Amino acid sequence: MFTGALASGDPALAPLIRPARSHRDLLYFHKSAGGAAYRDYVDHDQRLATPLKDITEQPATAQAARRVLERIFKPAFVQRVVDGAFSSVASDVDAARGVYNLYAIAPSLSAEMPDHRALPMERYIALRDAAWFGYLSDAEDFYEKGPGFADSDITYRMSDVLLDDFFRQAEAKRAGTSALGAELRFTHAEEIIPLAALMGLPGSTVWRRRPTGRTPTPTTRGAGHPSPPSSRGAVPCRGAASSTTWTSWSAASAARAEPVGGxxxxxxxxxPTAYRRAVADEVIKGLPGPTHRRPERSSPDG
Structure with a gap:
């Protein structure tokens, strides 16, 4: 789809575009063999489960869930959902999260709507409730996909494979062994957010004010609970988590065959969002090998 549109916009590019290919280990690493330890962390680590449970079970969550559901259903029916009367619905919070998830992806669905109109999701969820469920989603992203706990790299260690490939591509361009003008990778939030955390990219560890107006106390890349570092998943990974996100590493070849900017x-x-200066500098210098140097990560408030 993307390459078709690219060639349609500039037909001269069509013969230069290679066929698309899949690479599970590189672009779906959280489900590949390299992500086994990560999957065990998500499924069984009590240190992860405890803060997420504490965050979700705040009174504000149940209050927001009821407000969302009562915009759609009658109060008596909502109470039945709360009481667990339906085996197909785990809880009222899960039901309300489903509404929020649709709200989050609604902008991407406008092309599928009559006259390309946006879904009128404001009818079903108020901004304050969307902000609260967005906060819960960000907390989950932070602990499950992002920086996580200060003494562990389990959430982003596996993204090394993608960072290594970035350096390989840039170094091949600098060495003159690659004729590629660009390498475009399409993947998901489960890959983009860990990569952003590994590289310390802008927004991946930024402290954001919670919907309640309270600000968590900053620490280095992790915090106690129930007030997690409020990094926003939408900053390092724009769009809904289920939407395709792409990352591009551009290294243009100058007359001296040295990569420049970009x-x-x-x-x-x-x-486009600039990489941290240390990351771009490593590309420009042309390091001797992709696995020997890494850009230093910054603290969330640095």
């Missing part, structure tokens, strides 16, 4: 990462619908 490194960025972006979501499908967002503006």
């Amino acid at each position: 490194s960025f990462y972006t979501g499908v619908t967002d503006r």
Whole structure:
């Protein structure tokens, strides 16, 4: 779809575009063999489960869930959901989260709507409740996909494979062994957010104010609970988590065959965002090998 549109916009590019290929270990690493330890962490680690449970079970969550459901159903029916009367619905919070998840992806669905109109999700969820469920989603992303706990890299260690490939591509361009003008990778939030955390990219460890107006106390890349570092999943990974997101590493070849500038990462619908200077510098210098050097990560408030 993307390459078709690219060639349609500039037909001269058509013969230069290689066929798309899948690479599970590189672009779906959280489900590949390299992500086994990560999957065990998500499924069984009590240190992860406890803060997420504490965050979700705050009174504000049940209050927001009831408000969301009562915009759609009669109060008596909502109470039945709360009481667990339906085996197909785990809880009222899960039902309300389903509404929020649709709200989160609604902008991406406008092309599928009559006259390309956006879904009128404001009818079903108020902004304050969307903000609260967004906060819960961000907390989950932070602990499950992002920086996580200060003494562990389990959530982003596996993204090394993608970072290594970035350096291989840039170094091949610098060495003159690659004729590629660009390598475009399409993947998901489960890959983009860990990569952003590994590289310390802008927004991946930024402290954000919670919907309650309270601000968590900053620590280095992790915090106690129930007030997690409120990094926003939408900052390092634009669009809904279920939407395709792409990352591009651009290294243009100058007359001296040296890479120059132009490194960025972006979501499908967002503006390009510059890498940290240390990351771009490593590409420009042309390091001797992809696995020997890494950009230093910054603290969330640095």
